[in-house]
Amino acid sequence: MKLRIKLNFGIVITFLILALCMSAITLYWSKNVTIKRARERVGRSINSAWLIYNDKLEQIHLLAESQMPTIVKDFESHALNSLVDKLEIFRQKNNLDIVNLLDSQGKVITRSRTPDSKGDSLVDNIIVNNTLATGTAMMGTVLIRPEQLEHEGKDLVERCKKYGGEPTGMFMLATVPVILENKCKGVLMVGVLLNGSTDEVDKIRNLIFEGRRYKGKPVGTATIFMKDLRISTNVVDNKGKRAIGTRVSKEVAEHVLNRGVSWTGRATVLDNWYVSQYDPIRNPNDEIIGMLYIGELEQKYLDVALRELILQLAVILAVMILMFLVIFIIVGNILRPIEKLFRGTQKLTTGDLTSRVEVKTKDEVGRLCESFNHMAGQLEKQHSEIEKRQKALEEINVELKTTNKNYMEMLGFVSHELKNPLASAIMGLFTVKDGYIGDLNSAQKKCLDSVAKSLNYFKDMIGNYLDLSRLEKGEMHVNKTQFRLLEEVVKPVLESLKQELHQKKMAIENHIPAEVEFNADKNLLRIVYDNLLSNAIKYGNENGRIKLNYRQDKEEVVLKVRNEGKGIPKEKMSMLFKKFSRVDTPEYAGKKGTGLGLFICKEIIEKQGGKIWAESEEKWITFTFTLPK
């Protein structure tokens, strides 16, 4: 993987993990905060609800107080009949459910709503009882049992029944003592039935939540319970009607009604979650008789929270993106010179020595690039130096080759030119020496023998130089034909060497079968045999034997020329086939050679894909050469 990708990938992964952690924390925190906030809000709302609730009680109380002068006056004048009418007008005007006038014993003097129902005692009523006992005004929420409610009006019983079954009424009551001459002469009892009423809960809802709706659902709702029974609510049921008459869950009832503790939590109302609080409603004796409920739509908070969350995540994301950008830029800045260096190195390795890296930074990478440039510079310098030298060498080589070729050409020319005078010299010499034109005395003969030896050497030398010249000029072409080895190569060579053989009294042992056929260059092979046999005669023992061997292998033909003679030291063996090399051991002293014969043999044989080598035993010297079939 590329370094850039690795680095970026690593950093991005790290930051992604970081972002993920941050998001998780934010999510968790946001959720907690949302819930906490919602609960606090509900707590505040229910406090407000209580204020409104208590304000209503106070209002009833004040209403009652407001009637006191009239009542006192009528009490004094005993005009109670007219008072009933006045109280009824007062009740209807102020939307009260009951306005009762009691005597000092708690017996009902009159009920404005049901004037016929009177004479029963309301001492059982806590508030009435308290007022009678203390002579002070009282207010609070109380339950009025069915049999008593009966007295207050049949329509009220019906109202309770309609929503609850058991016709117990839950009333907000206020009692005010009628004080005449510092004595409590009676009690005015004013009350509002909460069962089936909507005034209080709607007022609470409207004041606290301003009746707002969120996505078609009410933002907040309020309910008053009598015990666990919803008697006044603006929570609506499936049909859109107020859910009066339903009961609260057992959990909440247990919590609030039995233990007297507020319950806060989530509650579903019609598939919507509400953050809710239930507070106990107590009568003046501190007995729990009901509950006040406030619920706030959770969705609103969740949506707000979600919006906040989205915003937070968006910020995180934006920061991340910004960070990535910065990282990419930084990584890019760090890596650009490294990549440049990499490309430069690659170019260098593929042979472009002019490759350099442009450096701007002064950091480690920059210094590395400088080092690279320096190195590349050195390399280029050295390379150009080497090239220069190589070129010079090549020039010298070409020059040498030309010189050599010229030399060889000249050598060939000179040798060839020497041939003619040599031919006539030899012809003349031997004509005289062999006595064709008159006999010679022994001194003359001896002298001419010596000349003959020199001329023979001269002749060999010219022959070898001509061959060498042709070899070096590349004129020695291999021209393969099919021929019989013995008849066409070996025999003519032996014929030409007959005299020399005769002189050294050497015997030829031929082991080459007459039928052996060859596909090679006949003329070149003659040169090889001529050289090898001439050597064998020249360096072999007098009266010695020369053996010619032949063997055929799978892939090659092996030919040997062996002669009896003094061994050649091993260290000289490899020298044998070198140009102008001569074996200068004492045994061979005085034997003149051109030092070219074996070199020419080697060249000729290798040119045809064969090999040649020499072996020396105690008595035999063997030259072996191979030719591919």
Added chain:
Amino acid sequence: MCQMKKILLVDDDVQLVDMVKTLLESVGYEVYYAYQAEKGIEKAKATTPDLILLDVMFAGPPGPDGFEVSRQLHKDPVLKNIPVIILSGVRKALDLSYVFGPDETWMPVKAFIEKPVKPDTLLAEIEKVLGPRQKAQ
């Protein structure tokens, strides 16, 4: 008395011609000679020798070489059966089939002698062609 055998010598080397002439005459041959290829053909026509000793390369202005001469001789109805021995310094031409091609070995070229050559060898080759010579007195 047998008539002496006639040998025509065609070579541009004056010294060699002298030497060979001396040798051949000393052993009882009648020797004619020419220094140039064309002259050699003329001489052959004039003398009808029993054997021609022919060089291959001739100095001087470009003209036919020894092989060309032998081909021309072969075309002549009178001269075509006169045997020829090539006597040359050309080593490349060691093998006759190499020079004339494998199909031309029927040519009257009887031998190829590379210069330098010794009298013994030369005389032996000549005797192979002309038969044993009479001993010179």
